[in-house]
Amino acid sequence: MSLLSVEELSVTFTARGRKDATAVDGVSFAVDQGQVVGLVGESGCGKSVTSLALMGLLPRKGVRIGGRAEFDGQNLLTMSERKLRDMRGSQLAMIFQDPLSSLNPVVPIGIQVTEILERHRGLKGEKARKEAASLLDRVGIPDPARRLKEYPHQLSGGMRQRALIAMAVACAPRLLIADEPTTALDVTIQAQILELLKELVDQEGTALLMITHDLGVVAGLCDEVNVLYAGRAVESAGRRELFAHPTHPYAHGLLGSIPRLDAPRGEPLNPIRGSINDKIAWADGCAFAPRCDHYTMECLTGTPELTEPRTAGHQVRCVNPVLPTAEVPA
Amino acid sequence: MRIFKSRAVRAITTAVAVGLIATGCSSDRDGGDAKGGDKDTFVFAGAGDPGSLDPALASDGETFRVTRQAFEALLEHEPGGSKLVGGLAEKWSSDEAGKVWTFNLRQNVKFHDGEAFNAAAVCANYDYWFNWKGTYQSSAVSYYWQTIMGGFAKNEDPETPKPNYKSCTAKDDNTAVIEVNEPSANLPGGFSLQALAIHSPKALKEYAKQDASAKGDAITYPKYSQEAGTVAGTGPYKITKWNKGNKEVSLTRFDDYWGAKAKVKNLVFRTISTEETRRQALQAGDIDGYDLVAPADVTTLEKEGYEVPTRDVFNIFYIGMSQSANPALKKPEVRQAITHAIDRENLVNTQLPEGGKVATQFMPDTVAGYSDKVKTYPFDTAKAKDLLKQAGEEKLSIDFCYPTEVTRPYMPAPQDMFELMKADLEKAGITIKPKAMKWAPDYLDATEAGSCALHMLGWTGDFNDGYNFIGTWFAGPDKQWGFKDQKVFDAVNAASKITDPAGRTEAYKKANEAIAEYVPGVPISSSPPAIAFAKNVNPPKVSPLTQENFAEVSFK
Amino acid sequence: MTILTNKADKIDRLAELTQSSEAVTGTSLWREAFRRMRSSKMAIIGAVIIGAFVLVAIIGPWVAPHGPTAQNWRSEVFPNQGKFVGMRGENWFGLDHLGRDMFSRWLVGARQTLLVGVVSMLIGLIVGALVGVLSGAAATLGGKAGQRVDTVIMRFTDIMLSLPSLLLAVSIAAVLGQSLTTVMIAVGVVQIPIFARLLRGSMLVQGGADYVLAAKAVGIRRKRIVLTQILPNSLSPVIVQATLSLATAIIEAAALSYLGLGNPDPAIPEWGVMLSQAQRFFDNEPMMAAYPAVGIIITALGFTLLGEAMREALDPKLRG
C-alpha cells in the first residue's frame, strides 16, 4: 500500500460573520515510496490548503476538515497534536514558497537548522553544528561554517531556499511536501533547486509531493500528476500519459495555454477564458462548466464521477471528456 | 495554561502575595496604633516645606512651627493662650514713652552649642540683625525685622523703612536694655516673634561668614539656613537634620534645656501638601499628627477616636473690596448691600470647623480692642436689594476673585465659600463674574494690586495687639482697598500711639466702630484652624496663634 | 448532438448557479472594517456606551429635575461636620456638599464633559492635521528642501511629545488664565503633535505606495496627488486616534480640575470638576465622588474600546 493515501479530503473555512468557504472539496490521491507526485492547478484551486491540511498546519479554529489522509496506516487528520509534532520534520517535512518570509529574520541560519536536529535527533552543541554544516554543504551552500552564523537577510534567494530545504531534509523525512518551491526564484535558480530536489529524492528514496501551478516543473519532475480544479482532482494520470492525452477540458486547456516551440508559426495560443472565480458549486455540477467550451446540460446535473475514458489509471472527472476525435486540430 | 509564561506569572503573583503578607505583618509591628509607648519619634505633618532653619530669615508659619521648637524669643505667649508671658526674659518693662525696654533675663540657660545665654548674647542678635546688609535687607528675607524694628543701620534701598531700633545694651549679665526711636504698637508683642528669637553668638559668627546672595536670578539663602549643624538656639529640641529629599526636618531632645525637658526624644516635621494625604497618612499610622485639618475631617477623625483638640480663634476671614477696581463700590450703600446680602451664619454653620464665629469687625473677639458696640449688618436679602436700588445699582455686575489649590487657617475651603457667597449675592440681584487664580503669586498679586473688586482674604495674628490686625489694612491708603477715609486712618493710628494698654484697647474699640461704620469690606468669620493627633498621643496645649510647643507631646 | 440545442436555458441555468455560489470579491476597506467590527465584542460595548453617553449629554439638561446650581438644600448638608445627604426620593443621587441636586448636576455635567472632550479633540485634530499634512506633503513631494522642512517640524513635535502632557497643559492654563476655553485649548494642544505625527507617518507610507508613484509618473500635479490620492488614504488611523483622543481629553480635563486648573466657575457642573471637589469628602460621602468618577471612567472606556476596535478592524495585518 502507498505511503500516503488521501481520500475525499475536504477543508472548509468557517470564519465568524462570513459565509463558509470550501477550499478543498473532496481531493483524493496517493503517494508511494520514492515517488514524485504533483498537485497542479491555478492559484486558488486548493492545492496549498491541501498541503497545510496534511501537515496539520491549518488553524484549529474556524476550519472544518473532512476525509482521510493515511500516512503509513495512521490518519494524519485525526492525529493528536503531540504525535503530529513528533512526525513533522522527522517523518514528513515541508518546503515553502517564499524563502525570505519563511525564515525567522532574527535567528541565525545555524540555529534554525540545529534546532530541528536537536528536536528530532537529539543532537546538541558542536555535534549539531557539524551536522548542520554538512547539511548546508549537501544542499550546495558554499562555506557552510560561515553561513551558519549569518542571518536570512544576508543570504541570496537561492541560498535561503537551499537552507530551507536543508532543514526539511535534516531528519531524512519519508515524505517531503514542496509548495511552489521555485515560484519566488529566478529561472536559473529554479532549475538548480529542482535539480537538488530530484537528487535528494533519488538518493534518499524520499517521497515528494510537488505542489505547483507550473506545468514545466511537473514535466521535469513528477511521476504522477493530479490536476486540481476548485478544490477537486479533475484528472490524474502518469506524467507522460497526461502530457500526451490531456482529457479533462481544463487539463487540456492548461496544456493548450502553454506556448510551444514545436507549434506551427502564427498559431494563436488558446487560453482558458474567465477566471477561477466564476465557478459553480461541485454539488450543482461541474465547477469548470462556466469556463468550459463544450459543457452540456449534463454537466450541470450533480458532481461528475471519476471515470477512466482512455486507459486504466488515467482518471478523469468529466461527462464529456476531450477524446481523440475532438482532439485533432482542424 | 501549561505555558511557561503563565508559570512565571504565577511565580510573580506568589512573590507579590508573600510581599504583601510580609508588609501586612511588619506594618502591624511598626505602623499605626500598634506603636507601643516605647516609641521615641513623634512625626508631625505640615502643609509646606520650611524655607529656612533660621527664623530671622522667614515670615511663614511652616518655618516657625519648626524653629519654634529650637529657638526661643525674649517673650512668649502663655501655653494655649494669647497672653504675653516671659520667655528668655523672666520680666520686662518699658519706660513711659515706650522707647526703652528692659529685660530681666532667665539664668542658667544654655544654647544648643554649649554657649551660655546672657544679655551680651541678646544684644549680639539684635545688633546682628540691625547691621544686615545686601540681600538681607530685602523684605523677603527680613520681613518681620522690618515690621517690628523698621530698617537697618545703613539702609541700601530708599524703599526700606527708616530704622526704629536704636540700641541694645547689656546692663549686666542678666539685664538687657533695648531702645527704640519711636514708641510702636508692635511692642512689646514684637519681642515674642520667632523671627526675633535668640541665637547662640557662636552661631551668629558663623552666620556672618556666609551671605545671602542675589546672584543668578534669585535670592540664594545662606547655607547655614539650609542644613542642620550651624543654627543653635535655646529651645527644648535641637535641629539635627533637614532631609529635603524626604521633605522632613528632624530634631532631637536638648538635654540641657533650662525648662521642662521634651517628653519624646525625636521630633520630625514632615511636609505633606494636600489635606487628604495628611489625613490618610494619619489614619495609615505614618504620622502622629498634622495641622490644617479639613473641617469635614474633624468629625470623622473624632468619631474614629483621634485626638482633635480645638484651638481658640485668633484670625479673621473677610471679603475685601477694591474700590479702584469697581467704582460702584465707592457708594456706601453698595458696600452695605453686599454685607447684608451674604449669609454669614450659614457659612459658619456649614463650612467652618466647630468654634468658628461670625465676625462683626476686622479682628477676632480674642484680641484686646474687640468692640461689642460696632454697627452690624445682619443677613437680609431684601434690605440689600433696597440699598442697591437707592444706590441706583440694581444691575450691579462685579468681579469676584477666589484662590484655588489652597487652604488657609482662616478659610478651609475657599472655593466652596465662594460658591455659597456667589449664590447669596446673586439672590440680591448682583451679577458675579468669577475669577479663579492660583494662590501664589497670581491671586496675591491681583488682590494686593487692588485689581479684584471682591476677593477673599484673611489674617492670623502674630501677637495680641489690635494693630497687628486692623493696622495691617487701615492705617493708611492701601491699594488692596483703594479708599481714603481719614476718620478711619486717624482712629487706627491714634490707638497705636497710646502706650498704656488699657487706653490703647479703648482706642482700638473706637477704631473698630469707625471701620464698621465705613464698611471697607465684609468681615466674615473667625475660625480655629483644626489640628489632629493620633489616638496614642497626648497632644500639647493647642495655641490660638498656632504656636504649639511639641515638647509637651507624649505617647500614651 | 445535443450540444447546440436549447442554448438559452443553458445560459440561464448557468447564470443562476454562478450567482448562488457567491464569490468573495474585494469589499472596500471601511465596509470590510465595519463588517468585522460588528462581530467584535469591544466595538459593540464601546458603541453602546457612547450612544448612551451622547443621549444623556443631549437630553440631560432637559430632563434634569432641578437647577444644577440651585443650592436648594444648602441648610441640610454640613461639610464641616461631615454630614451629607445621600440618595432619596427627591434627589436620586443625593445632594452635593453645597446642597445641590447631584442627579441634575450629573446630567448637566455629561453635556459639559462631552463638550470639553469634543472641542479639545477637534483643536488637536485640526491643528495637528494641518501640521501633519504640511510636513507629510513636504516629505513625500517636496524634494530636498521639503525633507528639511519636514525634519524641522518633526523635531518640534518631538519636543512637544517629550514634554509631559500635563506640564504642557498646566503651563498653558498658567499663561491663558483659567477658563473653560483654557481647559479645552490646553487639553487640545497636547493632542496636536500626536495627530501631526500620525498623519505624516501614514502619508509617508501612502506616498511610497505604487498608485502614488503611478500618479507622479503620469504627471498629476503634486497638490492634487496629496489632496486626491494620499490624504484620503491616510485618514483611517487619524479617525481611530480621534476616537481615542476623546477619551484622553475627558480624562486630562479631569486631571486639570484636580490640579485646580479646571473650569473657574465650578457652579457649572463638569464631571472632572465634580470629581475633584467630591474627592475631599470621599470618606464621608463616597457616592458623591462615585457618580462623576463612574461617568468619566465608563465614557472614556467607551471611546477607547471603540477606537481600539476600529484600529484593529482597520489594521490589514490583523485581519482574518
Added chain:
Amino acid sequence: MLRLVVRRLLQLIPTLLGLSVLLFLWLNRLPGGPATAILGERATEAEVARINRALGLDEPVHVQYWRFLKRIFELDLGTSTQTGQPVWDEFTRAFPATVELSLAAILIAVVVGIPMGYLAAKHRGGWLDVASVSGSLLGICIPVFFLAVLLRGIFSVQLQWFPSQGRLDSGINATDVTGFAVLDGLLTGEFDASWNAIMHLILPAVALSSIPLAVIVRMTRASVLEVLGEDYIRTAESKGLDKKTVRGRHVLRNALLPVITAVGLLTGSLLSGAVLTESVFDFGGLGSFIRTAIDGRDYPVLVGFILFIAMVYVLINLLVDLAYSIIDPRVRVH
C-alpha cells in the same frame, strides 16, 4: 554604531537651541512674575520692582535671552526662586526619586503586561482576550489621581499594608549616598531602609503603571498576532519544534521588538515627571517638584527642567535605537 551616536548627539544641539528660544518666549508670557514668588504674600510694588531689577527682568528681552543662553552653556541652571537653592541641587535631589518610581512602574507594566498581551493574542476573541484588553484599557480610563487615592484608601488606610505617602518612613535613619533610597540601603547595608523604600514605591508605582501597562498589553497583543501570521512561524511549526521553542525563539523574539521600543519611550515619558501620581503621594520627585515650580512661576526651574527633559527624551530615543540595532540583526547591518 558610533557614528549613529555622534550624529544623534549633534542633532541634540539645534533642537535644544530652538527649544531654548521657544521656552524663553513662552516663559516671558507667563503672568505674575518671579518677584512675587520670591517676596511672597506681602511684597510691595517697590520691592517687586527692585527684585525685577536685581534679576534683570526689566532689561530688553534679547539681552535677557542672551544672558540666559550663556548661563545654560556654563551649565548653570540658576537658583530656584521658591527654595532659594541652586536648580541643579533641586534636580539631583528630585530626579532619583522619579527614576526609582518610573523604573518600578515600568517593571510592573512589563512583568504583567507582556504575558497578558501574549495570552490575549493566543486566545484572540476569547474571554481572556476581551478581559485583558478591556482590563488594561480600564486602567487608562480611570483618572490616575482617582486611582491613586483609591489605592491609598484601600491598601494603606484600610489594610495598612503600604505607607500612604513619601519615600521613607520618618523613623528610619537612612544614610544618603546616591539619592536612590533603595540603592542606598543596599550600599550601606541598611536593608530595612531599602525594604521601607520599596514599600513606599509600590502604591505609586502601581498607579503610575496603569497607562504603560495598557500600552504594553495592546502592543504585545497586536505584534504577537502579527507574528503568529508570519510564514516563518509556519516553518517552525512544520519542523515539529515543541511549543516552548516556537513560542520563545520564534514568536516572542520577533514580537517583542516593537514592544521593547515602546518600553523605552514609555520610560522616557515617565521620567519626565508623573505630576499627578507624585503629587497625590507627595513623592518628592520631579513631577511634584515641577508642579510647584509652575504654580510659583519658578522660571529657572522650569527652563532647566524642560531642557533637561528634552535631553532625556533624545537620549532615551538614542538608547532605544541602539538597543534595537543590537537585538534586530536587520538593523545592525546599515
